[in-house]
Amino acid sequence: MGNDFTGSGGLAGTTVRINLTTGEIKKYPTDKKLMREWFGGRGAIAKILYDEVPRDADPLGPENLFIMCAGVMSGCFIPAGAKIGFGSVSPLTNGHGDSNMGGHLGPALKFAGYDMVIMSGISPAPIYLFIDDDKVELRDASKYWGMGSLECEPVMKQDLGEDFEIATIGPAGENGIRFSCITHDFGRQAGRTGQGAVMGSKKLKAIAIRGTRGIKVHDLNKLTEHVTAIIKRTQTHPNMDPWQKYGTAFFIDWSNKNAVLPTRNFQTTYFEEVDGINGEALVEKCLITHKACFGCWMNCGKYTKAVLPGKQTVYLEGPEYETGALCGSNLGMTDINQVAYLNWLMDNVGMDTMSGGGVVAFAMECFERGLITTDDLEGHTLNWGSVDDAEHFIDMVVHRRGIGEYFSGGTKRAAEKIGRGSEKFAMQVKGQEMSGYDGRHAPGMLLSYMTCDIGAHHNRSWTITVDMAEGRDKIEGRAKVVVYLQHIRPLFDCWCICRLFWGELDIEPEEIVEALNHITGWNINAAESFKTSEKIWNLVRCHYLERNRANGRTFDYPPARSWEDKIPTGPSAGKGLTKEQIEAMLDEYYACRGWDNNGNPSREVLHDLKLDFAADNIEKIGLLGKPLPNGIPTVRGERYKPKAF
Amino acid sequence: MTIFLRAGGQLREMIKPDVDHYTRKLEIDGEKTIGEILRDISLDPAYVALIYVDGKMKDLSFKPSNGQTITLQPPVSGG
Numbered sequence: 001m002g003n004d005f006t007g008s009g010g011l012a013g014t015t016v017r018i019n020l021t022t023g024e025i026k027k028y029p030t031d032k033k034l035m036r037e038w039f040g041g042r043g044a045i046a047k048i049l050y051d052e053v054p055r056d057a058d059p060l061g062p063e064n065l066f067i068m069c070a071g072v073m074s075g076c077f078i079p080a081g082a083k084i085g086f087g088s089v090s091p092l093t094n095g096h097g098d099s100n101m102g103g104h105l106g107p108a109l110k111f112a113g114y115d116m117v118i119m120s121g122i123s124p125a126p127i128y129l130f131i132d133d134d135k136v137e138l139r140d141a142s143k144y145w146g147m148g149s150l151e152c153e154p155v156m157k158q159d160l161g162e163d164f165e166i167a168t169i170g171p172a173g174e175n176g177i178r179f180s181c182i183t184h185d186f187g188r189q190a191g192r193t194g195q196g197a198v199m200g201s202k203k204l205k206a207i208a209i210r211g212t213r214g215i216k217v218h219d220l221n222k223l224t225e226h227v228t229a230i231i232k233r234t235q236t237h238p239n240m241d242p243w244q245k246y247g248t249a250f251f252i253d254w255s256n257k258n259a260v261l262p263t264r265n266f267q268t269t270y271f272e273e274v275d276g277i278n279g280e281a282l283v284e285k286c287l288i289t290h291k292a293c294f295g296c297w298m299n300c301g302k303y304t305k306a307v308l309p310g311k312q313t314v315y316l317e318g319p320e321y322e323t324g325a326l327c328g329s330n331l332g333m334t335d336i337n338q339v340a341y342l343n344w345l346m347d348n349v350g351m352d353t354m355s356g357g358g359v360v361a362f363a364m365e366c367f368e369r370g371l372i373t374t375d376d377l378e379g380h381t382l383n384w385g386s387v388d389d390a391e392h393f394i395d396m397v398v399h400r401r402g403i404g405e406y407f408s409g410g411t412k413r414a415a416e417k418i419g420r421g422s423e424k425f426a427m428q429v430k431g432q433e434m435s436g437y438d439g440r441h442a443p444g445m446l447l448s449y450m451t452c453d454i455g456a457h458h459n460r461s462w463t464i465t466v467d468m469a470e471g472r473d474k475i476e477g478r479a480k481v482v483v484y485l486q487h488i489r490p491l492f493d494c495w496c497i498c499r500l501f502w503g504e505l506d507i508e509p510e511e512i513v514e515a516l517n518h519i520t521g522w523n524i525n526a527a528e529s530f531k532t533s534e535k536i537w538n539l540v541r542c543h544y545l546e547r548n549r550a551n552g553r554t555f556d557y558p559p560a561r562s563w564e565d566k567i568p569t570g571p572s573a574g575k576g577l578t579k580e581q582i583e584a585m586l587d588e589y590y591a592c593r594g595w596d597n598n599g600n601p602s603r604e605v606l607h608d609l610k611l612d613f614a615a616d617n618i619e620k621i622g623l624l625g626k627p628l629p630n631g632i633p634t635v636r637g638e639r640y641k642p643k644a645f
Numbered sequence: 646m647t648i649f650l651r652a653g654g655q656l657r658e659m660i661k662p663d664v665d666h667y668t669r670k671l672e673i674d675g676e677k678t679i680g681e682i683l684r685d686i687s688l689d690p691a692y693v694a695l696i697y698v699d700g701k702m703k704d705l706s707f708k709p710s711n712g713q714t715i716t717l718q719p720p721v722s723g724g
Contacts, residue, residue, distance in 0.1 A: 238651040238667050238716045242697040250702065254694035254720050279695075280702055321722075437722075462722035465655065468691060503721045506653050 008216045010072035010519040011035060012110045016136055018129070020202050021062060021121030025136050030115040036522060039494035039529075040115070041071035042098045043536045045087030048118065049096055050543050050614070059091035059194075060176055060201035062122045068109070068207070069116040071496030075107030075215050075294070077227050078515050079234075079507065080498030082106060082293035090193040091178040091201075092355070092410050093431040093455040095544035097193030100493050101167075102293035103185035108165040111211025119202060128156075128206035132164075133213065141205035146171060148348035149183035150316070152206065160208055167207040170350025172398050173200035178409045179355035179433070183347055187301070187317025188293070191352035193432065193454050218521030226515055231297065234505040240298070243504055244290055247300040248321035250279035255325065259572035260437045260445070260464055263329045264384055265361035266427045266561060269438040270570020271329035281336040282319065291317060293498065300500065306340035308387065316344040319353075322458075325436030326357025331364065332384030341387055349398045355410060358433030359397065360390050362411040362426055371418055376403040424560040430455035430544075440562060441572040442467040444478040447585045450556045451482065453540040459499075461485035466640055472572075475581050479589040484637035487533040494533070534636060535609040538593075538601050542614040545600065545623045552599030552623075556586055594632030596625035604632045646673045648682070649714040656719045659688050668714075679715060680705030694720035 007013030007030070015030045038047045045067045057063035067087045074081050084106030090097025109117070112131050119129075126145040127138045144152050149170040156166045166184065173180035173196035180196030181189045190196075199205075217223055234240065242250065252274060255261040259269040275281065282302065291301035305315045319327065319339050327346070328339040346356045366372045367382035374381055378396065382389045396404030406417040411433055415426035427434045432455025439446025444463030449456035461482045470477060488509060492499040495516060501507050509526045517523055545552055566576035590597060594605030602625035606615040618624045650660045650669045660669045673682065683690045683705075695718040696703045709715055 236667070238653045238657075239718050241700070242695055242702075242716060242718050245697075245700070246695070246702070248721070250695045250718070251720055258691060435722075458722050464722075465692060465720060500721070504654070506657070 007113070007115075009218050009521050010076055010215060012070075012113045012115050012213075012215060014114050015116045015118065016114055018117065018119045018138070019121045020119055020123040020127070020138070020204065023138055025138070027136070035072060035115070037532075038536065039072070039491070039532055041069050041083070041085040041100070041496045042087065042490055042493040043532065044069050044116065045085055045098055046096055046536050046540050046543070049087060049089060050539055053089050055546050057089065059089045059094065060197060062120065064089050064198060064201075066119045066195070066198050066202055066204070067116065069496070070106040070109045071494060072520050073516060074496035075110035076217060076519050077223055078295070078497055078519070079227065079230060079501045080293060080296040080298070081496070082295055083493070083496035083498060084109060085493055085496055086182060086190045086195045088195060088198040089547070090454065091176070091197045092194040094547055095430065095454065096540045097195065097454055098493065099181075099190040099192040099195050100496065101182065101184055101188045101190040102296075102498060103165070103188035104294045105165045105167050105184050105207070105209060106496055107294045108209040108211045110215050111213050112209055113211065113213055119204065122201065123203040126203045126205050128208060129204065131207075131209040131211075133211060144168075144205050145174065149350045150186060150344070150348045153183070153186060156206060156208060161210070164208045164210045168350070169196040169199045169205060170348055172350040173197055174205070175398060175400060176200055176408070177351055177398060177400075178413075179352045179359065180350050181352045183350060187303075187347060189347065189352065191354060192457055192459075196350050217519045219518045223515060223518035226511075226518060230507060230511060234501070234507070235297075237505045239504050244299045246279040246283060247302050249282045249302065249319065249324050251321045252278040252324050252328070255321075255437065256329070257571070258464070258468070259567065259570050260439075260442050261329050262325055262427075262434070262436055262438050264332050265330060265365040265425060266434070266438050267365070267565075268569045269441065269567050269572055273334040274329065276334040277324055277328040277336050277339050282324070282340075285336050286340050288315070296498065298501065298504070304340055306337045306344060308337050308341050311341060311387070314341060314344040316340060316347060318347075319343045322436045323353040323357065326354050326361070330357055330361045330436070331390060333387070334385055338387045342390060345391060345394060349394065351394075351398070354435055355433040356394070358427055359407050359411055359414070360393060362414065362422075363393055363407060365425055366418060366422055371420055371422055372403060378402065424564065426559050427561070428456055429558055430555050432456050435459075437462075437464060438567070439558070440567055440577055441472050441575040443472070443475045443577060443581065443585060444482055446558060446562060446577065446582070447478055447482050447589060448485070450558055450582075450586070451486070451589055453486075453537055453544070456558075460489055473575070475577075475585050476588070478585060479592040480638040481640045482589065483592050484639050486537060487530045487637050490536065491529055491533050494536070530637070531609070535611060538606060538609055538611055539614055541601055542606075542611070542618050545618050546621065549621060549623075552595070553586060553590075553597070554599075556599055557582070591628070592633060593636055594628065596628065598625065600625035602626065602628055602632060604628070605636075608632065646675075646711045647671070648673055648709045648712070650717065651714055652717040652719070654719040656688070656692060656717050659692075660686065660717070676708050678706050678708050679703065692719060693717045
């Protein structure tokens with residue numbers, strides 16, 4: 001079965017659809033209009049999920065789709081053009097879900113000749129997707145089923161060849177744990193929204209790809225000239241050297257000093273024993289070497305080992321900041337080797353270290369408060385700072401034993417089962433656990449979590465320095481910055497390139513759009529890019545409303561700890577938000593987006609974004625936003641210009 | 646005593662580079678900590694996530710010596 005479709009403008013040319021129930025595989029030309037109008041990656045995934053997945057489909061059932069898309073820039077000559085996006089209706093949030101990973105899988109898919117693979121149905125037996133240029137097959141994975149993610153990848157490479165790029169799920173995904181991830185390149189994860197659980201539900205253990213072709217771009221000479229200039233400029237950037245040495249882990253200390261580091265399930269924001277788990281500790285105790293994704297010269301990945309008495313010595317990539325925070329201070333761990341070991345453990349069983357850290361922390365607080373006991377834990381305790389306790393609990397969750405079943409759906413579902421006030425400290429929004437920043441004294445950050453389209457996640461908007469500059473006790477003006485960030489940051493997930501070189505090395509959005517134009521021939525500007533991103537955001541919102549059938553505002557609240565508990569210790573002791581401030585932030589945010597006060601998009605804004613079909617759909621279920629008294633804002637979101645520093 | 650500050654991102658404009666795009670040359674009277682030097686140029690140290698000198702992480706109490714280059718890194722969100 002050859003590929004008959006010629007790629008151009010950054011596209012490989014071919015899309016594959018696979019019915020996993022029947023085993024039918026079809027190839028057809030990639031829809032260039034879809035890619036242009038929705039920017040590929042997250043955008044194309046959002047449109048396909050919206051159009052094709054029935055609103056009542058079980059996220060872990062056959063009607064859900066599992067999509068991987070490498071976008072228009074992945075694999076091209078562009079800084080860190082290494083990403084691949086995955087998407088499905090999320091089993092964690094019951095809304096649109098997408099997540100992406102670096103490494104080499106995205107470029108490999110394009111080099112094999114494919115832009116996107118769309119899978120439906122459920123295989124009758126464990127399989128893996130095998131792609132070797134023209135050859136696309138479903139192969140028996142019974143040999144690999146049950147293996148840990150990190151154990152499976154080298155075995156598959158041994159079986160297939162070192163030049164295959166492999167992505168796997170672990171036992172968590174196989175067992176339908178709703179915060180399961182996909183792992184690739186021995187430690188790169190598509191972690192959020194439970195994409196690994198969807199793979200597992202479809203009996204898809206792994207993806208193996210070898211691609212040997214190139215990608216045609218619109219103007220190679222201009223692209224080469226433009227990107228070469230960027231690379232030369234950034235080679236002398238001051239951030240390059242420390243970034244390569246420490247990666248994101250250096251940020252733990254700063255986060256602690258500035259009182260946003262989640263500690264013991266977000267009870268406080270300052271960890272007294274941070275020296276044991278910070279970036280310096282990682283470099284001194286665990287670092288083996290640095291590691292980069294395809295086409296990246298930043299090497300922010302840290303290949304490490306964890307050595308703990310009584311445990312096997314394990315090798316892993318990480319911990320980066322989020323894992324360091326959520327599996328470190330948030331669990332009361334005081335030694336970087338403990339954090340690294342838990343990082344490896346969660347990677348290997350195939351659960352997101354962010355949600356996984358959040359779930360274990362929530363369970364530890366339940367244990368501290370006597371809401372779960374040793375009787376529930378097969379005789380074990382679940383104390384802060386104990387790797388043994390955490391490891392045993394994770395095993396209960398992964399295999400859904402006893403009370404582990406409660407937690408297999410994440411903190412929100414666990415709190416609904418446990419009750420007795422535990423909902424207050426289940427640190428999630430829309431079912432997804434918060435990232436590694438406490439927003440009680442960083443109001444823009446809390447608003448970012450509350451309004452994130454896929455449940456609480458820092459990737460869509462991160463505002464802590466804005467909060468500092470504008471005043472951490474003030475809430476006014478935060479919404480327009482959050483909206484701007486929610487437009488620019490997901491663009492990287494559409495184009496399937498890494499966001500960090502924008503944040504770290506001062507590459508401006510306009511420069512990235514210029515590269516995009518040289519690749520695609522689209523001739524767009526940054527403003528059009530932001531508007532397309534806004535269109536995707538609104539479509540995802542409508543999708544969420546259509547599946548969950550209540551006013552959007554209902555879903556945008558954080559847990560009550562966010563306003564009932566002041567921060568008890570550290571530099572922000574006594575600080576916190578009130579419920580009234582949280583309501584006011586939502587009011588400001590909805591007005592800024594052109595949504596009504598119920599958090600529902602208005603027809604005016606959806607029309608402006610060419611989403612009339614979505615307006616019609618939410619109107620049918622009574623969730624179309626009321627017209628705004630003063631009309632919708634002309635510009636929604638505002639680029640932040642630092643004034644205080 | 647002469648020292649050099651280097652910074653990118655949001656910190657770059659704040660240090661007012663005068664040597665190249667990222668670097669500022671500063672004449673310091675006597676021995677001072679990095680924290681004191683930053684305050685002298687009205688840069689709130691809270692916005693500095695990492696101080697990097699000769700390939701090593703330092704803190705605000707570090708006192709640079711003549712000719713040393715101090716790299717300041719702003720915070721970024723995690724991966």
